[in-house]
Amino acid sequence: MGKAEKSRIALPVGSNLDRFIMKNQEAFPYASGELSQLIRDLAYAGKVVNREINRAGLADITGAYGNENVQGEEQQNLDVAANIRFTRALKKGGEVAAIISEEDEEIIDLNNPRSKYIVAIDPLDGSSNIDVNVSIGTIFSVYRRISPQGSPIQTEDVLQPGSAQVAAGYILYGSSTMFVYTTGKGVNGFTYEPSLGEYILSHQNMKMPKDGKVYSINEGSYYSFEPHVRDYVEACKKRGFSARYIGSLVADFHRNLLKGGIYIYPSTEKAPNGKLRLMYECNALAMIAEQAGGKATDGKQRILDIQPTDLHQRVPFYVGSTKMVKEATEEA
Structure with a gap:
C-alpha cells in the first residue's frame, strides 16, 4: 500500500464539540464552566431528537399530535417529543433556571434557583415538513438571568433583547445533522458523525458572503406583501437570481449562511x-x-435591538447577506 493510500485511510477526524468547548472556554462570557455544560446539554438533546427523527417513519411517530400550540398551529408528534427532550436535558443538566418554548404558553421554571441562565427554544422548526422528509431544525438562545440567583424567575429574566444573548445556535437535521452556534466570538459548525456519536468541527469561523444571488420568500403570499417587498422580489427576478424556499427556516437560513442570499x-x-x-x-x-x-432587521430596525414585550411576539424578518438585506429594506 502506497503512502498516499495510507494517508487517505488515516485522515484526521477533527476536533469534536466537547474538546472545542473546553479549548475555547476562556472565550465564553462568564467562563466558569456552566455555559459550556449548557451547550453540551443542548447538543446531547439534539442527538436524541436526531435519532427520533431518523426512525420516525418506522416508529409511527410522524403526523399530527391532535392539539394546537400557543401559536394556534397544529402540533406534530415530533414537536411534542422534541420539546420534552430538550426540557428534560436542560433540567437534568442543572445549568438553566427557566425555559421559554414556542410550544408552551408560559415560562417553564426548572426549579434550579442557583442557575444563571435562561434558554429560549423552538424545539422543532419546520415541523410541517416532517412527514415529507424535508430538513427541519432546532433553534435556541441563551441569556444570563437578571434577577439574583436563588430568587424566583421574573419577567425581566426572559423578556430580554437579542443583544443580551450570551449564546445562540441551531441544529439542522438534514442529509447530515449539524450543530451551529456562537458565543459572540464567531460562528462554528459541527457535523454529527453517527458511528462515533460525536459532533465534529467541520465549518470553522463561518462567514456569510456579503452579497448573493438567492432569495428565499414564500411567493404564494406575493399579493399581500407591501409594495416595497414586491418591488424587491421583481428586482431579484430581473437580475436572474434564484428563488429557493424550503419552508424550514433553519434550512433556508443555513443555505444562505454558506452560499450568500436573503431570507x-x-x-x-x-x-x-x-x-x-x-x-x-x-x-x-x-x-x-x-x-x-x-x-438582520424587521425592515426598519436591527432585530437584536428590539425590546420584547411578549413571550410569543412576532416580527417581520429580513436576514442574510448584508448588501441584499440593505437593498430589500431601503424603502421600508
Missing part, C-alpha cells in the same frame, strides 16, 4: 406583525448572522 418573511395582510417569533427564531438567527458578517 424574508415580511408582514402580510394576514400577519401584519409578521409570522416568525422574535424570542424563539429571529433573535438567535440574527445573532448568528451578525457574527458571520450578515445582517
Whole structure:
C-alpha cells in the first residue's frame, strides 16, 4: 500500500464539540464552566431528537399530535417529543433556571434557583415538513438571568433583547445533522458523525458572503406583501437570481449562511406583525448572522435591538447577506 493510500485511510477526524468547548472556554462570557455544560446539554438533546427523527417513519411517530400550540398551529408528534427532550436535558443538566418554548404558553421554571441562565427554544422548526422528509431544525438562545440567583424567575429574566444573548445556535437535521452556534466570538459548525456519536468541527469561523444571488420568500403570499417587498422580489427576478424556499427556516437560513442570499418573511395582510417569533427564531438567527458578517432587521430596525414585550411576539424578518438585506429594506 502506497503512502498516499495510507494517508487517505488515516485522515484526521477533527476536533469534536466537547474538546472545542473546553479549548475555547476562556472565550465564553462568564467562563466558569456552566455555559459550556449548557451547550453540551443542548447538543446531547439534539442527538436524541436526531435519532427520533431518523426512525420516525418506522416508529409511527410522524403526523399530527391532535392539539394546537400557543401559536394556534397544529402540533406534530415530533414537536411534542422534541420539546420534552430538550426540557428534560436542560433540567437534568442543572445549568438553566427557566425555559421559554414556542410550544408552551408560559415560562417553564426548572426549579434550579442557583442557575444563571435562561434558554429560549423552538424545539422543532419546520415541523410541517416532517412527514415529507424535508430538513427541519432546532433553534435556541441563551441569556444570563437578571434577577439574583436563588430568587424566583421574573419577567425581566426572559423578556430580554437579542443583544443580551450570551449564546445562540441551531441544529439542522438534514442529509447530515449539524450543530451551529456562537458565543459572540464567531460562528462554528459541527457535523454529527453517527458511528462515533460525536459532533465534529467541520465549518470553522463561518462567514456569510456579503452579497448573493438567492432569495428565499414564500411567493404564494406575493399579493399581500407591501409594495416595497414586491418591488424587491421583481428586482431579484430581473437580475436572474434564484428563488429557493424550503419552508424550514433553519434550512433556508443555513443555505444562505454558506452560499450568500436573503431570507424574508415580511408582514402580510394576514400577519401584519409578521409570522416568525422574535424570542424563539429571529433573535438567535440574527445573532448568528451578525457574527458571520450578515445582517438582520424587521425592515426598519436591527432585530437584536428590539425590546420584547411578549413571550410569543412576532416580527417581520429580513436576514442574510448584508448588501441584499440593505437593498430589500431601503424603502421600508
